[in-house]
Amino acid sequence: MTIQLYNTATRSKQELAPITPGKVSMYVCGPTVYDRAHLGNARAVVVFDMLFRLLRHEYGADAVTYVRNFTDVDDKINARAAETGRDISDITAETTQWFLDDMAAIGALEPNEMPRATAYVPHMVKMIETLIEKGHAYAAEGHVLFKVRSYDDYGKLSGRSVDDMIAGARVEVAPYKEDPMDFVLWKPSADDLPGWDSPWGRGRPGWHIECSAMAYELLGERFDIHGGGNDLTFPHHENEIAQSKCAGHAFANIWMHNEMLQVEGKKMSKSLGNFFTVRDLLDQGVPGEIIRFVMLSTHYRKPMDWTERKAAEARAHFTRWRTGLENRAPNPAKVDAGIVEALSNDLNTPLAIARLHALWKDGGADALDSLAASLSILGIDPSFPWLDVDNEEPNYGYGLTAADRQNITELVSIWTSLRDAKNYTDADSIRTRALGFGLDLTKWKLSPNGEDSVDPVVFSDTELAALLEDVK
């Protein structure tokens, strides 16, 4: 199966033809570690995790090298340290672990290499020296700047011309810059901030050079795929290309970018109050697998909207599928060919999900085995171990407390066993009484987390507790 991937650099799909036959190398820009990963970070991680899994499936688990960095030196980190009074290394260590935990929760495999920028400063310095030697960079007032005009293809990836960008006039004009578009490779550091000795004095690297240097050290001067969110296309990736090419590297063959995430139709932002992290959702009782499945339900090159409704739909699918998938260990050999084909066509995950539904509808033993295996390659455990646990958690959006939820669950359970025992008289009297204070047990049983499961009508907690007491 050949894999087709959309290459931002050529604005077209192309066949993945590994540089080293049978082996694939990919680099994806990782997080700056100063806070919890938000849902947008998660999307990029899920997208490239999906690619990683597909490549491992096609080429073999040992044939794929996936590098994703941690940026652990950055002004935002410094700022966070200053406002909290905490040590920078504490912040970065803690945040790094958070990231790994949260990404594991949404089913992301760990990359083969996860370099931290601070461990590669000497390599960055070396690369900067090379750029100066070749006339693509210059030192000025403790800074080193990349000479954008020295690279003819600057702007090619993002489709911009240097002149247009200057016309935008949003570039920082600093006295030490020869040209307003030049960007920083190295900048001086105050004594109380992280810094490294260099030929240009004590300082720290610019953001862009980190990725160029780490990709080179870990993957060599040429590799197959470079990924990231499309907000990184400019300037970050443009600058990476300029640095690496000018240092004499061929760099990445294919550039992949995922589109941005929105929440309930709007850009996720703190000011709109719809900004939340992966951990927020997990804490609200949304399992990582549901987050992942919702992410996969939109193609990675389209804007994706996170909504509670989608999460509820995903949960309903899992709940249904689980009934047919118990005791079916995923066997990689049984992954549905249609799903591999869909994924191989530029990661068409929505089409792959459609195939999951088709397998479920088929319902035969082979189809169900295939469903289990196919869910597994999508990064979802087909035994859904979290579904039961999660039903104990408060649902989101309907204002039920954990205590209410537990009481209702208990009451429903009693009511159900009466019905099972054909004791309809008592069962109906419980139902009627519950209805009397605003609680419809039949609706509750419908789907505890579904949008229509419980009327948003307020019911009486005290009467619920009293009823429960009476029937016990």
Place this chain on the structure above:
RNA sequence: GGCGAGUUGGCGGAGUGGUGACGCAGCGGAUUGCAAAUCCGUGUACACGAGUUCGAUUCUCGUACUCGCCUCCA
């Protein structure tokens, strides 16, 4: 202003130059103490205008609208 992406049925969301993917919801039916679940059936959707074509939702051009980036946010 520059660059880019997008506009598909009530909602979500694929795809294709010529028989209405798929999911959710809805509707009809089967089944079932009632209900749910399950199963079967059910829908003349492709922003607008022109062009190319025997034929366009699918290609080309234009218009409108939406969104993103151009601020070291994935």
